[in-house]
């Protein structure tokens with residue numbers, strides 16, 4: 001096979017070159033230029049000895065697609081190069097990526113720390129599902145307070161988890177502060193970088209140990225498929241802490257004396273997580289969806305640049321509207337996270353953010369029902385623009401007190417700004433705001449009329465049934 005593979009994990013080319021070429025393998029026997037979809041469950045062995053060699057992992061090839069697959073491998077190498085990691089594992093969704101990464105590190109009896117401002121699905125996974133495995137999460141109230149991080153450390157604390165651009169509030173973390181804290185305590189720092197993508201920020205260059213993504217979002221970019229990504233930075237010294245992370249230093253159970261650390265070195269975490277967690281629990285990615293992800297990756301920088309530019313223009317426009325109380329976009333100088341945005345995100349600040357209507361849920365409803373270009377959807381990072389009301393959808397299970405604490409008010413609307421013409425998007429927002437103004441002008445009157453109508457109807461109904469008002473049928 002002719003190979004034009006770029007040096008693995010080394011930044012010899014610019015981002016835009018790596019996103020098109022890193023990891024590619026040319027030479028399928030037919031001259032296909034782009035990576036084919038190897039839609040096969042398993043792979044044929046030429047002979048008895050060939051089968052044995054493949055199971056021993058000696059010839060670098062494939063056995064069964066639950067472990068790895070040639071299409072998926074190209075995507076894994078490309079993502080490892082883009083994130084500056086040493087290895088990557090593709091799985092079926094972002095949730096699967098978080099689960100596999102954390103279960104690669106943690107076991108029953110362990111405790112880990114996480115920031116409060118996270119995607120709600122991740123929080124419930126940690127709080128409700130992980131607790132059933134005997135793994136305890138503790139959320140840090142103020143991620144900027146190093147003393148609070150330190151005060152929450154226990155003898156069984158084993159990891160730190162955060163998001164680069166937290167969904168949906170965009171209340172940025174001070175990355176270096178948390179990475180420094182994790183390093184100081186010998187803890188792997190796992191970061192969900194879904195909303196940033198390696199184009200805007202490379203967490204491994206700033207001291208993270210492992211990066212996870214929901215590749216269903218910007219990395220795939222077209223909203224066609226789900227996917228998840230785990231990138232191993234190769235820098236965390238698992239072998240230094242055999243008591244804390246015994247799985248990497250203990251014998252592999254294949255008849256040899258090897259451990260994951262001694263056999264795989266910097267790739268100990270990914271080798272273990274691929275074969276012992278991902279392949280056994282089984283949330284693998286179909287080669288078909290891996291192909292869609294690869295198609296998306298090839299235009300990542302172009303899309304994310306445009307997403308961010310559109311988002312900044314829209315956030316700036318929204319901030320000028322009198323009906324808007326606040327806009328949670330760190331690219332705005334008025335935003336509390338702006339200084340962190342300037343420091344960590346000079347190329348753009350992403351395109352998923354919330355804004356809050358002064359008129360509460362009535363304004364949010366009028367706006368969401370009126371827009372036509374923005375799709376009413378629970379999804380982010382798609383080329384199409386999307387809108388959602390978190391308090392009644394993604395965060396509806398939370399108590400009112402928790403919603404208030406997390407800033408998920410009734411007037412909060414979340415946008416995921418796409419790559420359409422920004423003028424068309426603003427025109428659509430104007431349509432939404434016209435509806436908000438009309439609702440504000442007529443809403444109370446309509447509400448009164450509706451109330452009176454109901455009163456009349458009920459009285460008439462009771463009279464016709466000869467029932468005294470106040471009677472409970």
Ligand SMILES: Cc1ncc(COP(=O)(O)O)c(C=O)c1O
Pocket residue numbers: 093094095096119121122163167192194195213214215216217226227228380
């Ligand atoms: C930051 C973040 N992480 C993880 C996920 C879960 O990803 P998936 O839907 O691919 O499982 C999401 C989904 O919205 C997300 O926003």
